[in-house]
Amino acid sequence: MPQNPTNRFIKLAFADLDELYRCYMPFISGGGLFLTMETGFRLGDSLFLLIELPRESQPVGVEGRVVWVTPIGIGNRFRAQGANHGIGVQFVGETAKVTQLKLEKLLTGRLPGVRPTHTL
Numbered sequence: 001m002p003q004n005p006t007n008r009f010i011k012l013a014f015a016d017l018d019e020l021y022r023c024y025m026p027f028i029s030g031g032g033l034f035l036t037m038e039t040g041f042r043l044g045d046s047l048f049l050l051i052e053l054p055r056e057s058q059p060v061g062v063e064g065r066v067v068w069v070t071p072i073g074i075g076n077r078f079r080a081q082g083a084n085h086g087i088g089v090q091f092v093g094e095t096a097k098v099t100q101l102k103l104e105k106l107l108t109g110r111l112p113g114v115r116p117t118h119t120l
Contacts, residue, residue, distance in 0.1 A: 065090050
């Protein structure tokens with residue numbers, strides 16, 4: 001999933017819509033993604049995501065801000081509820097709304113969902 005988190009540029013590749021569904025955070029204002037990863041990120045950190053989506057030929061680039069952090073030890077306690085360690089990234093900047101709409105269009109019929117995600 002995420003690659004190269006140390007320089008605040010993360011490249012993501014979603015192989016299928018099920019994985020995108022598990023990572024998408026529709027309850028975040030403007031949309032966002034949960035990235036399962038070991039993290040040195042803190043709330044408020046800025047980063048840039050380059051997202052390869054299923055059924056799309058061109059990756060989507062979007063600025064993000066860390067709005068959720070689940071440390072490694074916490075995720076293990078709540079594994080039965082689907083919790084994982086990682087960060088939640090809110091889309092911000094000029095391409096935020098376009099990215100949100102693109103992801104929600106791809107997830108049509110799956111949102112709002114009752115299946116577990118990486119966060120809830």
